Amino acid sequence: MKHAMHFSATALACALVAGTPFLAEPAQAQRSSQVAALRVTGFDVEQVDRLEPGAELNFTVWGTPGAVVLLQIDGSRRTVRLEETSAGRYEGGYIIGRSDRIGPDSRVHANLRRDNRVTTALLGEALQVGWPVPGQALMPEIQSATVVREPGRGRAEVLRYSVRGTPGGQASVLLQGSETRNIILEEIRPGEYAGTYALPRGAWVDTERPLTAQLRLGDRSVRSSVPNAYAGVSLPPRRAEAACYDCATVQAVNAVQVDGEGRVLGTVAGGVLGAVVGSQFGKGDGRTAAGVAGAVGGALLGREIQKRHNERTQYEVLVRMNDGQQRTVVYADPPPFRAGDTVRVVGDTLAAYRP
Known part of the structure; x- marks a missing residue:
């Protein structure tokens, strides 16, 4: 009896080099070919509008026939087994339960197992309509x-x-x-x-x-x-006055004296100095009082003279914005505004309003 047989050139060459008859174990050669062909060729899901309890996810996997296909869904409570509806085509569904934590970014893995070999594939689309592929960093649009x-x-x-x-x-x-x-x-x-x-x-x-x-x-x-x-x-x-969102009305223009450190001068500074010096001259031994006055008063007066030397006048313009807020703008020289003028607030300064 004659048998028709087909060999690949590579297999035949390997057999000849090894010195072993090529037909020694035909069943083993066939099993090796099937193991090498174990693969998933397609993976699909029917996307849903919302991933909520009661929604059904239907999956289809294409691959090596005669295998067992199990799905693992991130956030699900159980594994999904797909049935082989035709040679190499596996189908099945999963209904989302209340205890599931399946989200739009959940990944789905398919494990196709045959004999003692297994191959894995990752679903390349999102479970929910309109969502990007899980794990894929996209620039929003x-x-x-x-x-x-x-x-x-x-x-x-x-x-x-x-x-x-x-x-x-x-x-x-x-x-x-x-x-x-x-x-x-x-x-x-x-x-x-x-x-x-x-x-x-x-x-x-x-x-x-x-x-x-x-x-x-x-x-x-x-x-x-x-x-x-x-x-x-x-x-x-x-309203016409609201047409200028950065406009304001000048409430007052005040001239303020400040010292060399930029602090406003007033009754507080003068009162403190008078109290210290006067208390030293008003009681105790004359020589002691004079010595204390010379030490304490001299130091205070020295600092005060320095501050007075750098004293200057600055001008504070108080304005009210159209939305009711108040702001104060400071000028080193007399500003060209007076109470009642309408101005525009431009950064840290004021400009004349020209409708």
Whole structure:
């Protein structure tokens, strides 16, 4: 009886070199070929919108047929065994329970075992829709940032801000106007962030400035500036005096004497000096009193003379901002302002207001 047999050139060469008949152990050669071919060729999951109790995760693994496939999900309470539904195709599901701690960043490992050999594969996609692959460091991305006015909240003006971008991050927008503040947004759906802000009475928003949004993912963040974001938002016009957010009204201009150390001179300094010197001359032996006065009073007077020598006049301008806050701006020379003037606060100085 004749048998048809196929050999690889490499196997045949090895057999000839070893001096052993190539057909000595055909079953062993076949098993070695199967062991070498043990592998996972595909790994898939049906992503869910939310990882919550009751959600079902369905997995499919492709690989060497006739094996046992077990899945290990980070945060799950048990191992998942997949059934071989066709040659080399394994399928199975897992229903998330209340005691599970499965999150969007949970990793899933598939162990394919046959005989005494095993190979492992890592799922290359997230379990939840819109999330990045677990363990993959991505730069967050902002796709859009918008603002609309919400009606039906009484007399208050309510603005709703929305940001779309990379899911799983922390989003915020910068509100600029009568006050500057960051508004934190909540992720209402994967990659969709939203939040509202009710303007206090008398407050206003600078609709001419771009809307600035920020999205942070881990230790990485990105900013996006959207010009004309308020173009379609109908807001009541702000008061004329509020149009200048850095404007103020001068309340007073005071000339203040300061010593060489920059301290304001007044009754406290003079009172302390008079009390010390006078007490020494007013009692006790005349020579003792004169000696003490010469030592103590001379030292104090010496320091005082030095301070007086460096004494100067500075001018403090007290202003009230349009939002009610008060500030003091110091000048070395007489400023060109007086009480009642409208000025602009520019850093640590004042400028004339020109509407």
